[in-house]
Amino acid sequence: MDNQQATSADTFIKGLWRDNPVFVQVLGMCPVLAVTNSAVNALTMGLATLFVLLMSNIMVSLLRNWIPKEVRIASFILIIATFVTLVDYVIQAISLDLHKNLGAFISLIVVNCLILGRAEAFASKHPPLSSVLDALGMGTGFTFALLCMGSIRELLGNGSVFGWALFADSYQPWVVMILPSGGFFTLGVLMLVINRINKRVALSNARSEA
């Protein structure tokens, strides 16, 4: 029983850091770079992706014994597209401005490799409960990564986070950070830092074992 619980907790936790979809697996890069020019956009996108990931993982996991192997990818994509259409209309109903800001990128959640990847690699082989945990873990990890990017870019590029100005008026915003190239730079630097941390940890682990 203990062992069972440990595995299910691990299913959830691995998405947060060790197998973080963005920083470690480098999946679903397009929205990570495209909609993170402000923290609000990033959070909305993260939550939308989390929802689609959760629902599609549940559906795929429930249907995993009925879907023939040959057409599984097409079936997964259909399931995902259905939920994405749903999310698209919901966001449009809640806030038209937000929908305009995110543009086509909500529809493009369909082709987020992260979701299809989880459906194929996890949900199609595991029962619903652990699929839910997996989706929650991965989705939270993804949202976290988006939020990191969005906050950093908005802070440097606009001097604010979630629209709250944090710096004095004399602050000269780095406009480049909210432009497309800023996305590449921010993600590059974040990856560098994470590589560095992981290397340090691995090194100290090796030392303590020796």
Added chain:
Amino acid sequence: MNSESVATIFINAALVNNFVLAYFLGICPFLGVSAKLATATRMGAAVCFVMLVSSLSAYGINMLLEATGATFLRLICFIVVIASMVQLVEMFVRKSSPTLFKALGIFLPLITTNCAILGLALFQTNKGYDMIQSVFYALGAGVGFTLALVLMAGIREKLALATLPDSVDGTAISLMIAGILSLAFMGFAGLG
């Protein structure tokens, strides 16, 4: 209906609003297949072709959906058509050039989940392009994608000979280069 000239549309899609460097579409293959120049060129050609075909089909489907009033099915229809197109190209490449098929590997089927293709279909619908405009839009997007991919591959081939610090190696340095490329492409703003 949109009245932009085809030349404007082409230059816009290829340079000013480059799909990879300005819209961030198709980043996965951009980072994944850009290690070698030869592979990058072929991948670009494959994407160009798929773009052209799926843009035409998307135009047709959209007309059909608008006539029947079932526009909420747009996304689902687009993705199914694109998936079948990719399947077609995959079969063609496997038959005509097994070496290329091996070199592209997993990235060929992954064109299905290449956001650039679906993005193209969605953008052209949103902008209300007619058939000729759509074709030029697809061509421009394809050329822009190939251009970005080839530039990146060229730089990365040179970079393989340089000594880099451990932590920067891999994705981190690729992203920084992409950032600089994207800055360079901003110079095209105002063209067209």
